Structures are given as structure tokens and as C-alpha cells.
Amino acid sequence: MPAKKAGPADLSAPIFTNEAKARAHLEGLRWPNGAFCPHCGDTENVTSMNGDAHRAGLYQCNSCREQFSVTVGTLFERSHLPLHKWLLAFHLMASSKKGVSAHQLHRMLGITYKTAWFMGHRIRETMKTLHVGRIGGSGKTLEADETFWGQKPRQKGARKPRGGYQHKNVIVSLVERGGDVRSFHVPSATAGAVRHVLDEQADKQSHLMTDDAKHYRKVGREFAKHDRRFGWHVSPRRRSAFAPLCR
Ligand SMILES: [Zn+2]
DSSP, X not given: OOOOOOOTTOTTSHHHHOHHHHHHHHHHHHOTTSOOOTTTOOSSXXXXXXXXXXXXXXXXXXXXXXXXXXXXTSTTTTXXXXXXXXXXXXXXXXXXXXXXXXXXXXXXXXXXXXXXXXHHHHHHHHHHHSOOSOBOOTTOEEEEEEEEESOOOOOTTOOOOOSSSTTSEEEEEEEXXXXXXXXXXXXXXXXXXXHHHHHHHBOTTSEEEEESOGGGHHHHXXXXXXEEETTOOOOHXXXXXXXXXXX
């Protein structure tokens, strides 16, 4: 007999019951092209730290020497609850038309009522700010551009920054012509960081428009069409309204 395929509606699916499966699922969603260092934006020099001596799902970045896991920068990062319970709670809340009460979460997840209430609150907050679906699409023009904005927090003892872009925050903005705008804070303007944003957010059936920066070259080939123009930029009026949101 063929194994029953666990659809998203199946509450006994491994991603909702098994911590390693839940982690692998989240990694697949966040990192379709392999692990991404949230500290420096590298994707090439990243090693999985397997073995009993390490926390499950830990990665080492060999470029900046920092360690990270898939939950860094997500609402799961500081949680003591297992990831599979978070995924189930998200699934229940996202798929229910009538909403899910803290009491239901408490019973279905086997967690205290207080924890369930907190979880429900965090999930509702996140769903409100979550960008649902992809930006762009077939027959649509999608503009991508990066802006350097403000100052990165300085490391203790570091010298006061002078000119240049090294100490600035990098914001990647995606603008659907005549439509939505989304802006993302990335660690640095590298091909890996730009790809990460485009993989997660953009519909590759779009006609992509960027400046001639090298980091758009390879990922641009995956779009229906890619126009690169020297010195081209998204209208500052459009992107500036959104930059503060991703601080
Ligand atoms: Zn790194």
C-alpha cells in the first residue's frame, strides 16, 4: 500500500509532530537555495554543524565566523516552545475561517493556557505584517533596487565611521509597477543577499528591472526578462516611504 501523503491539512503530518522535520521544513521555506548567513549574507561558505556536540540545526559561517540557525530573525528565535508546535499553531490559525481561540490552542497543542494566549497573540501580529504571496507576476514589471540607509550599529571600540557605504544599512526594495512595494533589510549588498530576497518574495514570471550591479546578473536570468540599465534607480519618492518600516 502506498504511504499516505501528508497534505497540509493533515494535523498528524511529521512537520507538526517531529522537531527535526519541522526544522527541515522551515529551512526549505526560508532557504530554497541553501543556508543563508543572517550576519553577513554569505551563502557559499556555510557549514552545517552536525553531531551531538552541537545544537540541532546549527550552522557556521566561515566568512564571518558567526553561528546561526534558521530561526534567527524570526519570531521563533527566542522561544522555548518546540518549532513543530509553532508550525501547527500557524497552520491552525491561517487555515481557520472563524479564528482559533487560546483555549483551542491550549488543548490541541498540549501547552498551558497562558502560553497558548501568548502564542496566538504573536501569530496574529506576525500574520498582519507578513507579506502574503509573491510580488510581480506574468506581464508585470518588477523593479529591484538597493538603498544605503542610516548607520549600522557600531561594534564596541570600533572607530567612528567616515564616508563610504560600509557602515550603512542596506535595504533591498521590490516595486511592482503600479502595485505593491516591499523593502527588506539585508546584511550587505551581495549577490547572495539579493538572491535571498528575490527567491523568497518575487514571482519570476515578472519582467525584472535593475541597475547594472553585478549581483543581479545571475538571478536575473531566472526571470521572464531582465533589463539592466546603468545608473538606474527606483524613484526615491516610492522607496523612501517604506524604508523606515524595515529598520
Ligand atoms: Zn556570515
